[in-house]
Amino acid sequence: MSRAKKTKRYIGIDLGTTFSAMAYLDPHGSPVTIPNAEGTLTTPSVVYFEPSGEVVVGAPARLAAVEHPELVVQCVKREMGERFYPRTILGRKIPPPAISALILKKLKQDAEAKIGPIDGAVITVPAYFDEGRRQATIAGGQIAGLEVLDILNEPTAASLAFAYRNIKRKSDGLDDVLQLIDDKRAHRIAAVYDLGGGTFDVTVLKIEGNNLTVLATDGDVRLGGKDWDDKLLQAAANAFKTKYKTDPREDEHSYEALLAASEECKCALSTSDRSRLSMTHQGKHASIEVTRAQFEEMTASLLYRTENRLNRVIEAAKLPWNQVDEVLTVGGSTRMPQVLDMLQRVTGQKPNTSLSPDEVVAHGAAIHAAITQLKNYQDSVKTAPVPVSGPSLMDDDAALPMLDAEPPLAVPTIEAPVDPADQTVALGTGLAPLADEADQLADLAEQANPSEQYDDNEATDVLRAITTSNVNAHSLGVVMTQGDKVKTNSTVIPKNTNLPTSVTRRYGTVIPNQTSVSVVIVEGDSSDPDQCIPIGKCTIEKLPWGLRKGSTIYVTLSYDNSGRLDVKATEATSGSTAQTTIDRTNAMNASEIDQAQQAVEKMEVR
Numbered sequence: 001m002s003r004a005k006k007t008k009r010y011i012g013i014d015l016g017t018t019f020s021a022m023a024y025l026d027p028h029g030s031p032v033t034i035p036n037a038e039g040t041l042t043t044p045s046v047v048y049f050e051p052s053g054e055v056v057v058g059a060p061a062r063l064a065a066v067e068h069p070e071l072v073v074q075c076v077k078r079e080m081g082e083r084f085y086p087r088t089i090l091g092r093k094i095p096p097p098a099i100s101a102l103i104l105k106k107l108k109q110d111a112e113a114k115i116g117p118i119d120g121a122v123i124t125v126p127a128y129f130d131e132g133r134r135q136a137t138i139a140g141g142q143i144a145g146l147e148v149l150d151i152l153n154e155p156t157a158a159s160l161a162f163a164y165r166n167i168k169r170k171s172d173g174l175d176d177v178l179q180l181i182d183d184k185r186a187h188r189i190a191a192v193y194d195l196g197g198g199t200f201d202v203t204v205l206k207i208e209g210n211n212l213t214v215l216a217t218d219g220d221v222r223l224g225g226k227d228w229d230d231k232l233l234q235a236a237a238n239a240f241k242t243k244y245k246t247d248p249r250e251d252e253h254s255y256e257a258l259l260a261a262s263e264e265c266k267c268a269l270s271t272s273d274r275s276r277l278s279m280t281h282q283g284k285h286a287s288i289e290v291t292r293a294q295f296e297e298m299t300a301s302l303l304y305r306t307e308n309r310l311n312r313v314i315e316a317a318k319l320p321w322n323q324v325d326e327v328l329t330v331g332g333s334t335r336m337p338q339v340l341d342m343l344q345r346v347t348g349q350k351p352n353t354s355l356s357p358d359e360v361v362a363h364g365a366a367i368h369a370a371i372t373q374l375k376n377y378q379d380s381v382k383t384a385p386v387p388v389s390g391p392s393l394m395d396d397d398a399a400l401p402m403l404d405a406e407p408p409l410a411v412p413t414i415e416a417p418v419d420p421a422d423q424t425v426a427l428g429t430g431l432a433p434l435a436d437e438a439d440q441l442a443d444l445a446e447q448a449n450p451s452e453q454y455d456d457n458e459a460t461d462v463l464r465a466i467t468t469s470n471v472n473a474h475s476l477g478v479v480m481t482q483g484d485k486v487k488t489n490s491t492v493i494p495k496n497t498n499l500p501t502s503v504t505r506r507y508g509t510v511i512p513n514q515t516s517v518s519v520v521i522v523e524g525d526s527s528d529p530d531q532c533i534p535i536g537k538c539t540i541e542k543l544p545w546g547l548r549k550g551s552t553i554y555v556t557l558s559y560d561n562s563g564r565l566d567v568k569a570t571e572a573t574s575g576s577t578a579q580t581t582i583d584r585t586n587a588m589n590a591s592e593i594d595q596a597q598q599a600v601e602k603m604e605v606r
């Protein structure tokens, strides 16, 4: 019996620290925000665990924070990559991805009520997220029962939405879309300044025709609107303490109420010169007036931290500000006039605030989902292997940073013998554990051509023509032993390298007759490995007998456009090879994800 082919449906999700949003592409190929069940375009990323076992997500959960702060989780995104959320909830230790999954489950439910069944999503993350945090985000999606089609950097999503809007506007007019695809006059440099509720990102991109290339990215995963709220909160609480000799910060309920009042006061100061902040604690009441000038003074150090990163990123992109055509603002906190003033002062131009700061990232994710879906389908119907876009150092022997000519000066930390307990085989550090390729192709063959979901052929052409390329936000290196026992981080792929990339470096064994090699991979810029994040280990067992000290070991790190890392270590004489023996201590393993998924599936989320 033949059954009708069905196109899978994917949405774009901006899983924000304080607010989340979701979008899909309508039949004309235009991104549309999907409102939640409450009818708002964004959903507070707040989770309230009711003692009954039910879970409430969004605005009602935020209100519950005042009465039951111990049962409410806010800003779980800041904890992604950690093993457990820092405090227990209803007596349980919960991994952050499982909490994110509850937010995603609510978003999925609400989206399905509006647009029908959803198979999966592209979820966005700050460009500055490291591998562990990306992994945790993917796990969150999987636990929520979503197929994570891809993880996309938030600034790339914002620029994609910006570029797509411009391309589509022209294509909806008189221009021939094919001419547009070749139109190199569309070359623009954009800087995306994204200050959300809990994270800050700044990225410089080149938009050339339909090509988006990230030139440099920087950021801070612990800097956002919340910190501005906190400055107001501290000032107000100090004033209260001076007046009444009692501190509202010492009581969870008074603290939560004060936090909410501080955020309200902050938002009011974006449009008014002055605002009031009221607080109640132990039956005493106080209200202070805050002027915008006072607020700007108390938060100047926070703004300066973003300015610092802005300068760093433009240096890394090797461009003067006068070559930047567009300064795009993203994230709710860019509504603060101090941000816009600083951007104008530093960049010498008025920031482009035409994108909806709350929706643009979700729109970019929805566009990326459509592009990825069309490309995957196209690839599945082609028989020839598909070339990878972008440069790969492995394609160009001359560019290999091997140290053939001279003997190795430094050698990786290769400790022999290796403890057999270290030999756990786990999956790489990149994206979601992918299904078997054959299964994927069979799955795609079962689907209808995704372009059929758009009435508008030109929308499909534009989507097919867009390419994006990325850089890595953190350096990747291996731990070496230098001299006798001093360990250093030897960078293999420096930060801001164009992706995909594959770099091979030559190292040597530490001792004569070494029997195994264990290459430790770290993420970070410090030369001290202890200051970096260990992300995995690759072990070659059974080296040939009789190797002299300093025998060649080639280490290859291959990093793809979406952040997947493959590691390969090869002993030169025997060809013994080990690949991606990655062990992320904080990542949830497949059976933990499975268990969490079953638990979340049973939970009532509203």
Ligand code: AMP
Residues within 6 Å of the ligand: 016, 017, 018, 019, 020, 195, 196, 197, 198, 224, 225, 226, 263, 266, 267, 268, 270, 330, 331, 332, 333, 334, 335, 336, 357, 358
């Ligand atoms: P996002 O993560 O992009 O949704 O941004 C959320 C952050 O933007 C929160 O810290 C909000 O308090 C902040 N925000 C939203 N509206 C305003 C406003 N009018 N003025 C200042 N901050 C705002």
